[in-house]
Amino acid sequence: TTPAKATTTYQIGTDVTFPPFEFANKQNKYVGIDMDLMRAIAKDQGFKVNIKPVGFNAAVQAVQSGQLDGVIAGMSITKEREATFDFSKPYFTSGVVMAVQPKGSVTKLSQLRGKKVAVKTGTSGADYAKSIQKKYGFKIVTFDDSNNMYEDVMTGNSAACFEDSPVMQYGIKQGTKLKIVTKPAESGSYGFAVQKGKNQKLLKLFNKGLADLKANGTYDKITQKYLGTTK
Numbered sequence: 357t358t359p360a361k362a363t364t365t366y367q368i369g370t371d372v373t374f375p376p377f378e379f380a381n382k383q384n385k386y387v388g389i390d391m392d393l394m395r396a397i398a399k400d401q402g403f404k405v406n407i408k409p410v411g412f413n414a415a416v417q418a419v420q421s422g423q424l425d426g427v428i429a430g431m432s433i434t435k436e437r438e439a440t441f442d443f444s445k446p447y448f449t450s451g452v453v454m455a456v457q458p459k460g461s462v463t464k465l466s467q468l469r470g471k472k473v474a475v476k477t478g479t480s481g482a483d484y485a486k487s488i489q490k491k492y493g494f495k496i497v498t499f500d501d502s503n504n505m506y507e508d509v510m511t512g513n514s515a516a517c518f519e520d521s522p523v524m525q526y527g528i529k530q531g532t533k534l535k536i537v538t539k540p541a542e543s544g545s546y547g548f549a550v551q552k553g554k555n556q557k558l559l560k561l562f563n564k565g566l567a568d569l570k571a572n573g574t575y576d577k578i579t580q581k582y583l584g585t586t587k
């Protein structure tokens with residue numbers, strides 16, 4: 357008899373709550389586009405994953421320091437990050453939008469002067485806020501997850517937040533009491549990331565699996581399951 361091939365289990369970091377990409381369902385299982393893709397890719401390529409919902413910034417840092425093997429968390433592929441991470445092929449397009457109270461008086465960037473803006477630590481939304489902060493003269497308050505960031509705007513402490521457009525759109529559809537008032541800025545793509553120069557085998561498996569899922573219709577099935585649309 358041939359000895360059973362040992363299956364590698366990779367430790368994958370993700371955000372705590374970033375629907376429709378990763379969130380806990382009623383059974384407290386992590387689901388969403390990223391989670392379903394990651395599991396389907398693992399199945400397709402014959403490896404196992406252990407999902408660690410540690411939060412976006414923590415997941416990014418844990419991969420950077422080699423404590424986790426990879427991160428899938430609606431993570432934008434950026435020039436800056438490419439200095440420390442190797443990214444998979446892009447798998448979803450996104451951009452940063454500004455969201456405010458639906459009936460509030462602030463609807464433009466130019467109305468943020470002297471006000472607070474909520475962002476999530478370590479995100480491209482936070483970087484975007486920093487890049488326009490001088491021009492628009494607002495203060496920045498940071499949160500570790502999206503829910504607390506939204507809450508700060510809903511309670512009126514912050515005048516606006518910057519969030520990824522597909523996530524903000526989905527959240528509003530699901531009942532988050534906010535309104536999007538800008539077109540997506542800093543548009544780019546999400547990628548799966550590993551530490552630069554490390555875990556190249558995992559990266560290859562991810563890319564191969566992603567290509568298979570795109571070819572056999574699973575990618576479309578997963579995105580349609582959460583977004584209900586054909587792209």
Ligand code: GLN
Binds near residue numbers: 371374430433520
């Ligand atoms: N796409 C954004 C980034 O990469 C936000 C990711 C997230 O909040 N999970 O920074």
